[in-house]
Amino acid sequence: MTEEELYKKLEYTNHTREQRGTMATFILDNPSLILTLLSIILRVEDVISCRASWILECVVRKNKDLLYPYLDEFTLLLPKVQLDSSIRPIAKICELLIISYYAKTPNKSQQHLxxxxxxxxxxxxxxxLIGDHKVAAQAYSMTTLQLLGKTFAWIHPELKILLEQNYHTGSAAYKARARMVLKKIGSA
Known part of the structure; x- marks a missing residue:
């Protein structure tokens, strides 16, 4: 399937769980399309890139193994993603990968990241976290950074300052996740 054919298929996919699930199953059955999906995500100003991001999140939730061969491409696209509807699922994928990476039981994330x-x-x-983004992406980022602080010692002090600085202006969801992360950082 070409990139344009997959793009057309994504045009007819909406945000409903059913349609996202159907499209994710299609990708799970055709894992060679992951790289094509990443290429569509890179069309950062196109709303179809958001749909590709949603599908990639569904795929990764079901089978992280399919993303491992493309971690270079995935991590290189992170700073390029612009639309909030794409950032949220991409931030969630980062969180899923990092939670897996820091799991106590040995797993493939630890081998591939x-x-x-x-x-x-x-x-x-x-x-x-610093930018003007929706709270979901910020919450996923908080958890991801809290875990990454186990590897990079400089993260926890910076994260703590940032969360304390923005706590009073944050939404209820922001504050809830910030409290949880600050508690974990404090006991680390």
């Missing part, structure tokens, strides 16, 4: 990937995810998460 390298220092460069972790650094790119760190940079993107700080950008999403």
């Amino acid at each position: 390298n220092k460069k990937h972790l650094e790119r995810i760190t940079t993107a998460c700080f950008d999403w």
